[in-house]
Structures are given as C-alpha cells and as structure tokens.
Amino acid sequence: MPKKKILMVCLGNICRSPLAEGIVRQLAADAGLNWEIASAGTGNWHVGQPADKRSIAVAKSYGYDISKQRAQHFNSSMLDEFDQILVMDKNNLRDVLSLAENDDQRKKVSLFLSENLDVTDPYFDDQLFDPVFQTIEDRAKKLVEELKVKLG
Numbered sequence: 001m002p003k004k005k006i007l008m009v010c011l012g013n014i015c016r017s018p019l020a021e022g023i024v025r026q027l028a029a030d031a032g033l034n035w036e037i038a039s040a041g042t043g044n045w046h047v048g049q050p051a052d053k054r055s056i057a058v059a060k061s062y063g064y065d066i067s068k069q070r071a072q073h074f075n076s077s078m079l080d081e082f083d084q085i086l087v088m089d090k091n092n093l094r095d096v097l098s099l100a101e102n103d104d105q106r107k108k109v110s111l112f113l114s115e116n117l118d119v120t121d122p123y124f125d126d127q128l129f130d131p132v133f134q135t136i137e138d139r140a141k142k143l144v145e146e147l148k149v150k151l152g
C-alpha cells in the first residue's frame with residue numbers, strides 16, 4: 001500500500017495550515033501511521049519562508065515543533081499528488097476547486113473543520129493564535145481517526 005499523502009491548505013501557508021500540518025504529522029506518527037503530511041498556500045507571498053513566529057511559538061508552547069516547515073504555493077499537480085486535501089476556509093475551498101479538472105480531484109478536497117465552518121485567519125490579530133491552535137488541535141485528533149477509516 002503506497003504511503004497516504006495529506007495536504008493542508010490556507011491562504012498564506014504561514015499561520016493556519018502549518019499548524020495543521022505539524023499537529024497532524026505528530027498525531028499520526030504517535031498513532032504509528034505512515035502518512036506523509038504537507039501544507040501549501042493559495043497565495044504565493046511567503047514561499048520558502050518559515051511559519052509565522054506566532055504560529056511557531058504557540059505550537060511550541062503545546063509541544064509541537066513546526067519551525068522547520070517552509071511555505072509553498074498550492075498548484076494543480078497537488079490535486080493528483082495528494083490523497084486528501086483539507087482547506088482552512090471557504091475561500092481556500094473555492095480557490096483550490098477552481099483548479100480541479102475532474103471529479104477524482106474534486107472529491108479529495110474538503111474543509112478541515114466539520115459542519116461547514118472556517119478556521120479563522122489569525123494573521124492580523126495576535127490574540128487569535130491560541131484559540132486557532134486549540135481549534136486545529138481538537139479537530140486534528142478527530143480527523144486522524146476519520147482518515148484512518150477513510151484512507152485505510
């Protein structure tokens with residue numbers, strides 16, 4: 001069975017999706033799952049940069065090291081490369097789906113949170129990093145269980 005590949009997507013790939021990447025990678029490894037986790041942004045402004053200092057700090061405070069991750073730009077080949085693509089908000093969903101060319105690609109893409117909710121973009125508000133971390137970590141725990149069943 002080839003390694004399952006999961007991609008987290010947000011706008012800048014420096015605040016939300018790097019948190020989701022680092023948390024899911026660690027939870028999957030802790031659960032003994034041989035998954036490959038990555039993240040990307042629909043915007044290209046931060047390509048090659050580390051995550052936002054505030055995301056690195058909040059992750060570190062809860063025991064996750066995301067300091068070595070680097071931002072990359074989402075591209076249409078990722079719709080074939082990954083088995084599951086989880087996006088942080090509905091703008092990301094629209095932008096990613098706009099690049100999809102077939103139903104195989106479209107069906108891989110879903111919102112990271114259940115119930116049609118967005119992960120709030122914390123970029124312009126320092127106070128949001130802690131609650132955003134909590135939201136992502138809570139969901140990540142359930143998501144790993146769901147993806148274990150879905151992806152096998």
Ligand code: 4NP
Pocket residue numbers: 010011012013014015016017045121122123
């Ligand atoms: P992210 O947050 O999508 O969670 O990484 C943002 C980071 C940077 C920008 C916007 C959102 N920006 O406009 O540079």
